[in-house]
Amino acid sequence: MSAKKFLLPAVGATVLAAGGAAAYLYLKGPATDGNTPLTLATVIPDEAYMTAFVSSDQQAWSKLQQFGTPEAQTVISQSLQNLQKDISAQSNIDFEKDIKPWIGHSMVALLPKAQSKASQPSLLAVITIRDKISALQFAGKLASQSGGQSKESEYKGNKVISSQDGKVYAALLKDYLVLATDQTTLENAINTTQGEPSLASKPEAKAVLSQALEIKNTLAKAYLLDYGKSLESLLASNPQAESLSSLNTAQLKQVKSMVAGLGVDDEGMRFKAVVAMDPSAPKYNYKAVSGKVISQFPADTMALFSGGNISQIWSQATQQSQSDPTTQKTLDEMREAAKTANLDLDKDVFSWMDGEFGLALIPSDRGILAQLGFGGLMVIDTSDRQTAEATLAKLDTLAKSSSIAVAQRDVQGKKVTEWNSPFGSILGHGWLDNDSVFVALGGPMIDIATTPPSTTLDSSNTFKTTTNGLPKQNLGYFYLDMDKTMAQVNRFSMMTGAPIPPEPAAVLNSIQGIGMTSTKVDEATGAMDLLLALKKAK
Numbered sequence: 109m110s111a112k113k114f115l116l117p118a119v120g121a122t123v124l125a126a127g128g129a130a131a132y133l134y135l136k137g138p139a140t141d142g143n144t145p146l147t148l149a150t151v152i153p154d155e156a157y158m159t160a161f162v163s164s165d166q167q168a169w170s171k172l173q174q175f176g177t178p179e180a181q182t183v184i185s186q187s188l189q190n191l192q193k194d195i196s197a198q199s200n201i202d203f204e205k206d207i208k209p210w211i212g213h214s215m216v217a218l219l220p221k222a223q224s225k226a227s228q229p230s231l232l233a234v235i236t237i238r239d240k241i242s243a244l245q246f247a248g249k250l251a252s253q254s255g256g257q258s259k260e261s262e263y264k265g266n267k268v269i270s271s272q273d274g275k276v277y278a279a280l281l282k283d284y285l286v287l288a289t290d291q292t293t294l295e296n297a298i299n300t301t302q303g304e305p306s307l308a309s310k311p312e313a314k315a316v317l318s319q320a321l322e323i324k325n326t327l328a329k330a331y332l333l334d335y336g337k338s339l340e341s342l343l344a345s346n347p348q349a350e351s352l353s354s355l356n357t358a359q360l361k362q363v364k365s366m367v368a369g370l371g372v373d374d375e376g377m378r379f380k381a382v383v384a385m386d387p388s389a390p391k392y393n394y395k396a397v398s399g400k401v402i403s404q405f406p407a408d409t410m411a412l413f414s415g416g417n418i419s420q421i422w423s424q425a426t427q428q429s430q431s432d433p434t435t436q437k438t439l440d441e442m443r444e445a446a447k448t449a450n451l452d453l454d455k456d457v458f459s460w461m462d463g464e465f466g467l468a469l470i471p472s473d474r475g476i477l478a479q480l481g482f483g484g485l486m487v488i489d490t491s492d493r494q495t496a497e498a499t500l501a502k503l504d505t506l507a508k509s510s511s512i513a514v515a516q517r518d519v520q521g522k523k524v525t526e527w528n529s530p531f532g533s534i535l536g537h538g539w540l541d542n543d544s545v546f547v548a549l550g551g552p553m554i555d556i557a558t559t560p561p562s563t564t565l566d567s568s569n570t571f572k573t574t575t576n577g578l579p580k581q582n583l584g585y586f587y588l589d590m591d592k593t594m595a596q597v598n599r600f601s602m603m604t605g606a607p608i609p610p611e612p613a614a615v616l617n618s619i620q621g622i623g624m625t626s627t628k629v630d631e632a633t634g635a636m637d638l639l640l641a642l643k644k645a646k
Contacts, residue, residue, distance in 0.1 A: 143236075145317045145329060148215040149308035151234045151284055153296045156217040156307050157334035159317075164212050164238070168325035171372040175642035180618035183611045210243040212236030217307070219293060230293040235285040263295050264302060307333070316365050321380045323371035335363040362389035364632075375576050376620070376642035385632045393420070394628050396581045399566070401466040404487045404540065406561035407568035410592040411469040415584030418461035418488075426454070449506050456499045463489025463543065468565075471592055474552040476532040481596050483550030485557055489543050496545055500525070500537055507535075520558040526551070574621035574641045582625035590619040618643050 145161040152159065163169075176184065201207065214235040221230050237243045259270045263279075270277045270291065277294040278287050281301045288294035300306045307313050313333050321329070368381040397416040405412060429435040446453040465488045477483045490496050504514050504525060513528040524538040533551025538558065540546055546557040565571050570589050578585075594616055601607045608616070620641040627635045 143213055145215060145331070146308050146314065148213065148234050148236070148284075149313070149317055150306045151281060151286060151297055151301055152215065152217045152232060152307040153219060153293075153300050154305040154307050154310050154313070156219045156232070157332070158218040159307070159331045159333065160216045161329040161331075162214050162216075163326055163328065164214070164236070165325070168327055168372065171325050172377075174374075174645055175376060175618065176645050177614065177618045177643055178646065179610075179614035181645065183614045206246045210237055210239040210246060212238035219296075221290075231289040232293050232297060233287040234297075235287070237283050237285060240283075264298055266298050268294060312365075316367055319367045319382065321367065321369040321382065323369045323378055323380055324373045326369055326371045329367065329369045331368075332363075332366040335365060362386050373577075375573065375639060377640040378577070379638040379640070380635065382629065382633065382635045385634075387632060389632070394583055394634075396628070397464045397584055399464075399580070399582075399585070401464045401487055401489065401544075402566040402571075402585070403564040404544070404546075404557075405466060405468045405485065405565040406470065406556060407563040407565055407571070408592065409468045409470050409565045409571075409587075410482055410589050410596070412466060412565065412585060412587040413468075414464070414466040416464040418465060419458050420462070422454075422458040422461075450502050451499065456495070456502065460490045460492040460495040460499070461488055462491055465489065470553065470556060471596070472550065472552040472556075475550065476529075476534060477550040477552055480550075481599055483548070483553040483556075485549070485553045486547045487540065487557070488545050488547075490545065491543065493539075493543060493545075500545075519554060522558045524554055524558065526554065570621055571623075574623035574639060575625075576623075576639070576641075578623055578625045578637050578639060579627045579635075582627045584626065586622070586624040588622040590616065590621050 145159070148161065149159070212235065214233060217232045217234075218229040219232060221228060259272065261268045261270070266279050266281065268277060268279045268291075274291070275289060276287060277289075277291050278285065279294055279298065280286075281298060286294065286297050288297065296304070308317065310333075316331055316333055362385055364384045364386045366381060366383045368379065371378050395417070397414070399414070401414055402412070425435075426439060429439050443453045446457065451457060465486065467484070467486045469482050469484055471482045472478075473481065488496075504527075507527050508514050512534075514525065515528065516523055516525050518524070519538075522538050522540070524536050526533055527535040533554065534549070536548045536551070536554035536557075538546060538554075540557070548554045548557045565587075570591075571587060574587060574589075575585065594613075597608065607613075620643050622638070622640055624636065624638040627637070629635050
């Protein structure tokens with residue numbers, strides 16, 4: 109019997125395992141107060157290194173109903189109906205009537221495998237029973253359907269139900285239904301409820317599980333409590349992960365813990381992650397950027413990536429590569445490639461990129477961009493204009509040697525150096541002011557760069573909506589206008605004769621945009637905020 113087919117009957121059989129009148133009196137009592145991750149963690153053994161909390165708050169989940177185009181709502185509704193049909197076909201269970209009334213908050217945890225030679229971690233799930241009478245009724249219904257296709261044993265006074273294939277073990281502990289992928293893990297959970305150390309008893313874990321993320325209507329949270337151990341488990345269970353260099357592995361192990369949460373509010377779905385670094389990890393002096401560069405781009409910008417101080421990031425990567433031969437080799441190869449263009453990668457390219465920058469994709473159907481549909485524009489602030497100009501001059505010389513016509517012209521009172529091919533203008537660069545240089549990919553982008561937009565990106569409604577509630581003091585933005593992006597995607601799909609299937613297209617078209625920022629909380633802590641702005645239901 110498969111674990112999948114066993115799971116639902118095991119829930120019912122386990123709830124009934126207490127037996128007779130005693131079980132009824134127990135189930136008739138009040139529901140448990142398993143309403144926080146820390147409470148659920150009292151059932152999880154202390155060696156767990158990763159957990160996920162799923163809320164059963166119907167008010168929070170119902171907030172999602174305010175979003176979605178009619179097409180997207182139809183797709184989601186149909187998917188839920190198909191899931192219900194699949195459950196009913198296997199066990200004659202109706203989720204809304206049989207499960208939803210009693211199931212409460214739950215937590216899933218990853219633990220080291222009991223058998224040391226096994227690579228896959230053990231999985232433990234703790235589910236709150238919030239309505240015991242409904243749970244008893246559900247158990248009775250499932251017990252009558254199970255047909256005896258399960259095994260029963262006892263461990264320290266607790267009934268344990270397992271599938272015939274030994275892939276799922278279940279028990280009723282306190283007011284929780286507990287499921288595990290192996291017997292030892294379930295027995296360890298039983299030991300925890302009888303006095304052995306729990307995850308909630310560990311001071312460092314308690315601090316992480318209690319951390320507030322300031323997300324409204326939380327749907328789920330994830331906790332990496334021991335990042336080093338979780339990374340080791342990933343590397344052990346995934347052969348492809350072995351391609352990570354020793355430097356990348358060492359950097360990841362510098363992460364002490366991470367907390368991530370998903371919630372929903374009036375703008376859409378919000379995701380936030382807070383990462384705490386090990387105190388011994390190198391300290392990086394990342395500083396918040398002003399965001400002024402965003403006003404250099406027009407309101408119809410399709411996508412934007414902004415930030416600051418590329419030179420510092422490169423310098424730190426160079427320093428860290430000294431302890432990793434693989435990364436060092438890659439950087440050396442990049443330097444050698446730059447030399448073919450008569451450029452010193454460290455001095456000519458990265459050294460002067462010490463200010464704020466913005467890289468944008470902007471729709472255009474003019475000139476050389478007519479077929480592509482969009483062009484690229486980058487603006488970089490620098491305190492070393494002399495080096496920047498010298499680098500651009502070297503690139504102009506390289507272009508000339510490749511039979512590209514390089515000429516200067518005035519655009520909106522600004523001197524622009526333009527690269528031209530037989531097909532039209534392909535690139536241009538110039539200065540917007542004393543310390544802001546632009547590089548435009550595609551002739552039409554030159555006009556956009558040199559002409560102050562009538563409506564700037566940061567004042568557009570879509571940008572405001574998509575970045576609403578994100579920290580203003582941040583290290584930069586990632587922004588995506590989904591309508592403009594989908595217009596380009598659909599355009600290419602029609603050209604290639606491979607349109608996007610209706611179901612994925614309906615979901616994507618219900619998204620207004622994506623906004624993301626990263627922030628520095630303190631010397632050892634960073635955070636990332638993301639908003640998936642959704643269109644309102646009509």
